[in-house]
Amino acid sequence: MKFKANHFTFTVKDIDESIKWYSDKLGLKVLTRYEWNGIQIAHLKLASFRLELFDNGKNTLPLPDYRKELMSDLSVMGVKHLCIETDNLEKSVAELKKKGVEFIQEISKAGFGGRKTFFKDCNGIIIELYQSE
Numbered sequence: 001m002k003f004k005a006n007h008f009t010f011t012v013k014d015i016d017e018s019i020k021w022y023s024d025k026l027g028l029k030v031l032t033r034y035e036w037n038g039i040q041i042a043h044l045k046l047a048s049f050r051l052e053l054f055d056n057g058k059n060t061l062p063l064p065d066y067r068k069e070l071m072s073d074l075s076v077m078g079v080k081h082l083c084i085e086t087d088n089l090e091k092s093v094a095e096l097k098k099k100g101v102e103f104i105q106e107i108s109k110a111g112f113g114g115r116k117t118f119f120k121d122c123n124g125i126i127i128e129l130y131q132s133e
Contacts, residue, residue: 022044051082
């Protein structure tokens with residue numbers, strides 16, 4: 001049996017705002033948009049991977065405060081963050097900062113090798129930016 005990653009899903013407060021943010025800031029392209037059970041869904045291309053966005057309209061609950069902070073979220077069960085790899089961490093950070101991306105940690109060594117930093121999307125969702133050695 002063989003497995004490979006296909007997509008990662010974020011529930012967002014406004015799918016149009018989130019598509020614009022991910023397109024403008026990270027260069028992701030929309031592959032498809034559709035509705036399922038009253039939920040607006042979009043798939044965005046991230047290299048050979050997909051980022052899936054869910055917008056449940058007025059039924060979308062806000063991100064709890066304890067999930068907005070990297071260190072406090074680490075003690076909560078469940079998914080922590082999406083990690084995106086780059087070939088030049090400093091250049092990527094500088095370009096994203098120029099686009100108004102909010103970084104929440106300085107660049108540091110990753111325990112498994114390489115270097116990393118973290119930023120937030122327009123919903124407050126934490127994303128890791130990583131460069132291997």
